[in-house]
Amino acid sequence: MIQDFLLPDLGEGLPEAELVQWLVAEGDEVTLNQTIAEVETAKAVVELPSPYAGTVTTLHAAAGDVIEVGSVLISYDIGGDDTPAAPKKEAPVEASADASEDEPEEKAQPNLVGYGAAPRAGGRPKRRARAGGAAPASADTAVLEAAPHDIVTELDHGDTVVERPRSTPPVRKLAKDLGVDIALVPPTGDAGLITRGDVEEYARRVGSAPTAGAAAEDAAPSHPPVTAGERTTRTKIRGVRKHTAEAMVRSAFTAPHVTTFLTVDVTATMELVASLRADRALSEHRIGVLAIAAKAVCAALAHHPELNSKWDEDAGEIVAHHYVNLGIAAATDRGLVVPNIRDAQDLTLVEMSDAIRRLAETARAGKTAPADMMGGTFSITNVGVFGVDAGTPILNPGEAGILAVGAVRRQPWEHHGEIALRDVMTLALSFDHRLVDGQQGSLFLKAIGDILHEPGRAMLLR
Structure with missing residues (x-):
């Protein structure tokens, strides 16, 4: 029986995706939930698990092709007659000691929902060996590919165990x-x-x-190779770059931007960072100035809620958020993405630092889920990491403000009536002038600067 797999909706109603690479070829035997391809949407790279077990008969696209959601991506021969079996309703099977090992793989039914693979059983899933003869399918092989990079082969009749720990393609x-x-x-x-x-x-x-x-x-995103004599190179606008460009144009020509700057003596903050990193109990969390700036933003938003609001043109309303979904801009090889930390106002400094690190690692690996880039209420972009002092950031669509955090410079500064070497940072706040007046934006930026100048001030805030 030939079964087609249509490209599913990969989240948030995105209409298409670009095929990055196939991980299977025509004629290959695949198991349920084995990763068959990597596709890139406008927001992230997604690994597609197979919804069927069987033999690949046809690959309907090539790497670099843009495929519409609902189009045929791959076809399988799953055995049996041409009457498709009804999907099973029970939960995905888990490995157990009494599971039957005689049930053929062809009976496994698709459990793909959206693009997510079936949940794994407890412990590491096992894969039958590719070499040395095919092993019979068992209950745990039904979920073995939920983490496709865990196991290459397992010990079977003298075969060597070869394990590859989980990792992403980048x-x-x-x-x-x-x-x-x-x-x-x-x-x-x-x-x-x-x-x-x-x-x-x-x-x-x-x-x-x-x-x-x-x-x-x-060091930089990859570009097509340049041959001798070429004066220009054209690259198709796709994926994250296309989405970012559309969002920035929409924001720039919809919300009237105003940017205000503040240069702050952050010596006390840098001393705090040094003391936290020297603390053995906290050293693994790698708390930095960005985490402290994020905490300062959350504290300041509680007292300046107009910066944490949204202009709803269709409803003719201003929507005030009573929570902070804090976007952190992350530069990746595929372009800029801004995933957000949900309910950031409830996090401790340690939790904030850990959340920022996880967010950045996931973004660089191209694994940020589309849902994690939706619903932000305020954003931060750290231009200081590139050695830049300041900039005029463009708002994320639907948000009232974005803060650019500049590089920390050791330079002469007035301190207690004298000139001393101090750690100095420039902050730049862009805001939507429909929602935020100049006074409100300035007071908000000053509140952040006060906390970074004297981190102890945060103890006075509720």
């Missing part, structure tokens, strides 16, 4: 470029995920060197 590419065997890298991410930082730390520790061209590739 992280595996980085490991290859750095000459690192990813199987040797200790994971620190959730559920044993190897992060970009893990690979970089391992490479630094063992002295691995990047392969030719790797440093340049990591």
